[in-house]
Amino acid sequence: MEEKLKKIQQDYINKISSSKSLKDLDIIFIELFGKNGEVDQLSRQFKDLAKEDLKIVGSLFNLIKQELEKTISTKREEIKARVYKGLEDETFTFQHQVLEAKKRKGHLHxxxxxxxxxxxxxxxxxxxxxxxxxxxxxxxxxxxxxxxxxxxxxxxxxxxxxxxxxxxxxxxxxxxxxxxxxxxxxxxxxxxxxxxxxxxxxxxxxxxxxxxxxxxxxxxxxxxxxxxxxxxxxxxxxxxxxxxxxxxxxxxxxxxxxxxxxxxxxxxxxxxxxxxxxxxxxxxxxxxxxxxxxxxxxxxxxxxxxxxxxxxxxxxxxxxxxxxxxxxxxxxxxxxxxxxxxxxxxxxx
Ligand SMILES: [Zn+2]
Incomplete structure (x- = not known):
């Protein structure tokens, strides 16, 4: 169970860090935390664990769950900042073009x-x-x-x-x-x-x-x-x-x-x-x-x-x-x- 948890942790950390858009992150979030998601499925298996094991696995589960949530939200902010910067760049280029066009002197037909x-x-x-x-x-x-x-x-x-x-x-x-x-x-x-x-x-x-x-x-x-x-x-x-x-x-x-x-x-x-x-x-x-x-x-x-x-x-x-x-x-x-x-x-x- 511990191994399973760690595998999920590693796989999803990789997935999150290589995702490029907010949409990618939404999909990952649903895969993890949605109904029948990885987290849901794992927690359903807890009932078969011995009490001692449950203690260890339970706290590891919570830690990993929190870590994945945090990684997603950090990545989300990062993507948002990049999109905004991109927009800023585009806006700047556009304004620059308008200025250039204004500077260009036309003449009568x-x-x-x-x-x-x-x-x-x-x-x-x-x-x-x-x-x-x-x-x-x-x-x-x-x-x-x-x-x-x-x-x-x-x-x-x-x-x-x-x-x-x-x-x-x-x-x-x-x-x-x-x-x-x-x-x-x-x-x-x-x-x-x-x-x-x-x-x-x-x-x-x-x-x-x-x-x-x-x-x-x-x-x-x-x-x-x-x-x-x-x-x-x-x-x-x-x-x-x-x-x-x-x-x-x-x-x-x-x-x-x-x-x-x-x-x-x-x-x-x-x-x-x-x-x-x-x-x-x-x-x-x-x-x-x-x-x-x-x-x-x-x-x-x-x-x-x-x-x-x-x-x-x-x-x-x-x-x-x-x-x-x-x-x-x-x-x-x-x-x-x-x-x-x-x-x-x-x-x-
Ligand atoms: Zn002639």
Whole structure:
């Protein structure tokens, strides 16, 4: 019996000292002191012992029992202290990382930097910023811009419509994500009297197949210029002013006829190819020009919808894709990188 006791003592002292968690200790405790545990089983055998033996074994049993209890509780405190220290270390590392992150200096997104530059350029010519919502009615986004329902031009600007059941607004018009910043035009024309020099910058949406040159979510910049005697000559000047400022003094602008329902006449605006300076290369398809902007004289119907007499005033609407321009300026090949959130890419700018 004495040997049995000593074996249990030795086995469990070893077990306790090699245990690594509080859970291990709980298991050991139950093995020893639980119902049908080692201690329980031993004490049940005492009734078979002679009185003299019982005296010796009994006191040894009590001593070992106390020792094992004490060893477990000491080990328990030790593990607790270690876990706490570990937590402290982890917390310290985490706080340290937060501090490091705070110290790290960020910067504006390359497209934002570029947009700020564009805004500044037109600011110098007296243009001020206007705003328009990203969710708008199809009336403001299409109809008022001379694109009635069922008009084939709507195919060019397929977009995302808002589910009517989630539409809590009291409007009979369909709600959609704006396809261009031109939804600002009706607001600008209605709320201001000529001469008007305003610009809109912001996010637009189209139902596009995404690839290296197309995104369903993109930025647009647009100006609206309305005054007496505004003509295509102003449009040519503004285009060249923009290209020269952004891409270099040797860049020229060329206007080509293009159809946009909200302008008459409409133009696609080419800039001298920045890669070959006009001599022709792979990127410009050997033409020497790159189409970078779209514009035109604001359609008389649009002016009228905005409460401006087209016989008295004329206006220019002129727009450009800041992301496309930033790609050219910084030599970015894939449009998708700009919204990737990839710091390795963004930190280059
Ligand atoms: Zn070229």
């Amino acid at each position: 390359p497209v934002t930097q570029f947009e700020n530059e564009i805004v500044k350029l037109f600011n110098k010519l007296g243009f001020v910023q206007a705003d328009a919502p990203q969710i708008d009615t199809d009336f403001n986004n299409f109809e008022v811009l001379n694109i009635p329902a069922e008009h084939p031009a709507r195919d060019m600007w397929d977009t995302f419509y808002i589910d009517k059941s989630s539409n809590t607004q009291t409007t009979n018009h369909k709600l959609l994500l704006r396809t261009h910043t031109s939804n600002s035009q009706i607001r600008i024309l209605k709320n201001n009297k000529p001469p008007i020099r305003m610009m809109t910058l912001g996010r637009c949406f189209r139902y596009e197949n995404v690839d290296a040159r197309h995104e369903h979510t993109f930025e647009q910049f647009e100006i609206v210029y309305v005054d007496k005697g505004v003509s295509m000559a102003n449009l040519q000047f503004l285009s060249e002013y923009f290209f020269k400022s952004i891409l270099g003094k040797d860049i020229k602008a060329r206007l080509r006829p293009k159809y946009y329902p909200f302008v008459e006449p409409g133009v696609g605006i080419d800039a001298t190819c920045v890669f070959c300076k006009g001599s022709g290369c792979k990127i410009c398809g050997n033409i020497g020009w790159l189409e970078l902007a779209g514009a035109g004289m604001i359609h008389p119907k649009v002016l009228e919808a905005g409460g401006i007499n087209p016989k008295e005033y004329s206006g220019i609407a002129w727009g450009v894709g800041p992301e496309r321009m930033a790609m050219l300026k910084y030599g970015i090949e894939d449009l998708r990188l700009l919204k990737s959130g990839d710091l390795n890419f963004l930190e280059k700018f």
